Amino acid sequence: MATFTERMGPVLLFWLGLCLSGTWAVDKGNFKTCDQSAFCKRQRAITPGESPYRALLETMELTNTKLTLQLINDNNKVRLLLELYRLQGNITRVKINELKPLKPRYEVPDVLIREPPTEPLSLLSQDENGVVLSLGAESQRVIVSARPFRLDIVEGRDVLMSLNSRGLLGFEHLRMRKDTQADPEADNKEATDPPSQVETTKEEEEKVEDGMWEETFKSHTDSKPNGPSAVSLDFSLPGVEHVYGIPEHADTLKLKTTDSGDPYRLYNLDVFQYELYNPMALYGSVPVMLAHNAQRTTGIFWLNAAETWVDISSNTAGKTVFGKMLDYVQGSSETPQTDVRWISESGIIDVFLMLGPTPREVFSQYASLTGTQAFPPLASLGYHQCRWNYNDQEDVRAVDAGFDEHDIPYDFIWLDIEHTDGKRYFTWDPHKFASPKEMLQGLMDKKRKMVAIVDPHIKVDTNYKIHNEIRSRGFYIKNKDGADYEGWCWPGSAGYPDFTRPDMRAWWAGQFAYDQYEGSMENLYTWNDMNEPSVFNGPEVTMHKDALHGSWEHRDMHNLYGFYVQMATAQGLIERSGGVERPFVLTRAVFAGSQRLGAVWTGDNAAEWDHLKISIPMCLSLGLVGISFCGADVGGFFKSPSSELLVRWYQTGAYQPFFRAHAHLDTPRREPWLFGPENTALIREAVRQRYTFLPYWYQLFYHAYQTGEPVMRPLWVEYPQDPATFALDDEFLLGRDLLVHPVTEEGARGVTAYLPGKDEVWFDIHTFQKHNGVQNLYIPVTMSSIPVFQRGGSIIPRKLRVRRSSACMEDDPYTLYVALDNRRTAEGELYIDDGHTFNFEKREFIHRKFSFTNNVLSSVNLEPDAQFTTKSWVERIIILGASKPSKITLRTADDQENQLEFDFDASMSVLTIRKPGMNAGADWTMTLQ
Structure with missing residues (x-):
């Protein structure tokens, strides 16, 4: 059998040559400056x-x-x-x-x-x-x-x-180049047409220079037939x-x-x-x-x-x-x-x-x-485990078992390009992944899922069905001479489908059908990488601008390519289920409107502290322009993180919308249990915190789908009149009600978080300590610290019984965290549906509002005409900033009254109401006397 290097051939050597050049840093010379971009x-x-x-x-x-x-x-x-x-x-x-x-x-x-x-x-x-x-x-x-x-x-x-x-x-203005040919339409133009719109004027002729009709960058010449x-x-x-x-x-x-x-x-x-x-x-x-x-x-x-x-x-x-x-x-x-x-x-x-x-x-x-952010399947808001690459089915099984052995929940395990048969997408390596359905069924039995990569460069190989069909249908992008455009990417010589064509997108979507994509099942989802498009031997590692999409040049629509790839892929995942199931598609390249199609990550980052820090403003910036489902590779894609950096990255990633660990194939393995029991425990705790907040995450994404408001947002969005918030980007809000200030400095013994809001109070979610707004709060930290605060005036539902995946927690009970403001009021929401289909569009969901005022906590239906049932119930209510009541009475929708047991911590003003027992979809009121 051919070795890995032999199978990869010159492309691997080309790319690894970049990797091993010794600097592990961008070669700026590969990319244009403004002075090198003629226009x-x-x-x-x-x-x-x-x-x-x-x-x-x-x-x-x-x-x-x-x-x-x-x-x-x-x-x-x-x-x-x-x-x-x-x-x-x-x-x-x-x-x-x-x-x-x-x-x-x-x-x-x-x-x-x-x-x-x-x-x-x-x-x-x-x-x-x-x-x-x-x-x-x-x-x-x-x-x-x-x-x-x-x-x-x-x-x-x-x-x-x-x-x-x-x-x-x-x-x-568009013009004919006078020194090459006359405009064949010139005689037919109206006499009123300004002559300068037919050909260059004498003044302009003298300026024909420097990239107006063609320009060269490094070894590539860009022809410009339209000038x-x-x-x-x-x-x-x-x-x-x-x-x-x-x-x-x-x-x-x-x-x-x-x-x-x-x-x-x-x-x-x-x-x-x-x-x-x-x-x-x-x-x-x-x-x-x-x-x-x-x-x-x-x-x-x-x-x-x-x-x-x-x-x-x-x-x-x-x-x-x-x-x-x-x-x-x-x-x-x-x-x-x-x-x-x-x-x-x-x-x-x-x-x-x-x-x-x-x-x-x-x-x-x-x-x-x-449009708004696509409403993702609930499971995609859990934790994702990825690597370039998990070696074979046994490796996948062992990693999956490792999460169970170490009691760390996860929802998705990912396969990168090596799972395919020679970088032929929609295929499986016949030796390493000989029975993919058996592998997927094993995950399904545990209520877990998989993502496999499907990139938009297609191996030029007459024995490859996908290539033959695209070529026979004329779906490849053309070069300036009209032949199929080819460039180097992971498979070697590759063609690039023209996703700007609706018929090409429809055909591509059809390839995800279960009878087309052999070995796929309903718990297999998709990752579109390299869709800028990446062309290893192209100018600036991308496609030549004079390549043709029908009558349009690639230069006209370059930034749309990845948008169209994700569009076609998402449509394929919807169609394979008969339009029932919501898709999950991760993309690397995005444009305006990409929020409608799925998730994005910040690309090939590095295991460095500054890369951890930059993940915050990068995702905040994407959220401001509609793309809420953003994350960064936890641990850094390139290089190897120290155990401290890895732990801090898990703690940060647990509070960012897309939560995935990923690593380069040349890095040592870094599954969460490989850094010693103490670090395993810290990572476990961060991941488990993520799972307890899944009801809140899901509610925020539903709200983003409805309104376009970002899930992860800068403080100035909620405090627009406070100049102290305008440039903050080392902390952020999740919705209105959670403020997160991750620890992103090596060896940190403390962080200073700005708590906004002149009349606000904030509660540390771990200690329940209360802090006033409009202050820079110094917080001593240890390796277990994740500084997170709940806004006074909010009610956040959580699920504290963390299991091996989000689906295993579907019927589990809720704990309501009621954080009182200075007026002793609070409100919040709970959104529940089946977590994965489009049935919510048929109004099959529960959407409830919680309110606390005048010592009465109530749950009312925000959408009376919506219909859905849940087995989940409320098992605990924790009220922060409370006073001790003499008794607590629960009245349910059928007018039944019960007195409830409670505990009160006078030192922290925390009231805990145990086992009230209401169904999460029911009306009720609770009176504190």
Whole structure:
């Protein structure tokens, strides 16, 4: 039998050559800077304040639903068409395209969940200098200035946002290259067409240079048959110092100014061992930015799937706290302002201005455009055990048994690329995984599940059914000459299916059917890796931009590829069950709208303390743009963690939405019991804490599915007027009610957590000690410490009987943790359904509200027309911040009254009510006298 290295061939040697180069760090030379990206360099060279664009007010047309207006570039006489829409929910949409392009320019499909409904626009005034329109809501107006073109959105006396106020609008019109060929359609064009839209002008001919029609990076030359086509626009945000979003970057939550370096880059790339705290592109690109100050939250959604760069500047950047105080004392009249500039290689300008004014309203506005987080199966919120790779079926069996032996719960075990027959996806290694159904049945018997990887690069092999079908149907992406595009990836020479095609996605979805994917069962789920797409021998380790998706170039839609791969895969898992079962699909590459499709992780991180720390702002940033189901590889993918780092990572991961351990195949094994009994006990406790909170996690994800609000969120989302929260990214909230400050420093003996809320109180979930809000609390820590606080005023349901998997806990009882606020009130929710089907859409669920006020605790039905039954009951109620009652009486829905037993800890003001015994789906009231 061939050795592992022989089977992998040159691809393994290529990739391991990177791994073993000695640095274990990103080779920045493999990836472009703005100066090396021709369109970015050109656009960034535009001088502010000298805009050539003028609004032609005589061309204005105003209907009930939109404004259209032509813009002209006075330098080359090319005309653009501006469209402005007022959308429902306090959103303004601005589109700018060429008035008469030589050929259609790419407009992003499938990301918006529908054509957004509009609201009326009306004209308030007009003169030779501009136009004022009413936006209808809260005295909002749009002011369109003619010379130079500028657009301001105003509310009352406040400017909320300005477009082209710095004069950096750039729109490279499509043209024929005069020195190569004439435009065959030129004679048929209307005489009124500006000549510069047919071919380059003399002025422009002199500028044909540096990557306008082709450019070379390292050994790759990028042909550009359509020539330069970049678009850019600047936005000014008066009163704003804090902007967030545009993931994915390994950087702080608050985005930094980019005046002295590269802009943030959005271009999905397989970046080997990515570097921290810089604006380099990573695996995902979500072109959404949020701006926040104590008065308002707004958002910008730049709907463009081409390579994009985002520049950020601020008039307060670099000022020290003392400098800002001095400005205040001296009465500086300068209003803080952040300016943002978006630059994309192709497509059109299509931007949605989400005007808030609150964080929740911005989340709702974005969700109305691109959808909410998919509601995951309950089991996927448990713990996942992964490695590249579990060797064979016996290895899987032994690892599964190890969790039972060490009493550590888990729900999913994962298989990486080595489980396949020679990197042929949808297959199994015939020697190592000879009977996959037997393996899956063994897991199913324990109510556990498996995830197997299915990557979107397909081995070019005429003996491989998947390849033959894709090729025969013409479903592969083509190269610029029209032949099937091929590149190197894990199987060696690989083709790349064109997932932008609906028929290709439908075919791919069909491959997950049980009679197609041999060896699969209902407890097998899917992981899409390498879907940027990763091409080992391609430019910047990805696909050539001149590859073709039908008539469109890959450059137009690059950032959409992974979105489409996950879409097709999720559809396949739904279809295989006849539309009954919710899918679970993990993806590495994401775009706007990916939240509708499943989960994401932060890619190939490293076993380093800084990588543990960066997992927090990375997931917070994704959550702010809708993608709540985020996690990082626990322990770090590359390198080997110390036992201290591994324990701290489990403790952090247990309180992040997606909780999976994963490791590179060259690292020593690191199952949770391999670091000695003391560390095993610490990891066990962290994982078990995760399982006790599964009812709360599930409720938060249901809420995210309903509203678009992030599960894991920065403190400023809940405390938007507290500047102390605006840049915090070493702690976070889960929903409103749990504050988590993980220990992420090596050798830490204490952490300082900021507890927000002027009138809030917070209870340590481990000790029940009470702390007031608006303080920096120093917390001594040991290796067992996970600083977590429950907000006073909240009620959180937990399940304290932890079993080997979430499904084993389905009928187990609840404990309610009632944390009283300073008014001695609290409220919370409980959501229950079957945990895995779409039957909740048929209103088969329980959704209850708990309230504590005037010494009465009650449970009422939030959805009286929903129907579901549960065997779970309430076995314990723990009230924090309580007083000792003389007696406690329970009244059930049938008017039965019972007196309940209780214990009271006077030293901690904790009241424990034992075995009240109500069904979790029942109405009841409990009176403390």
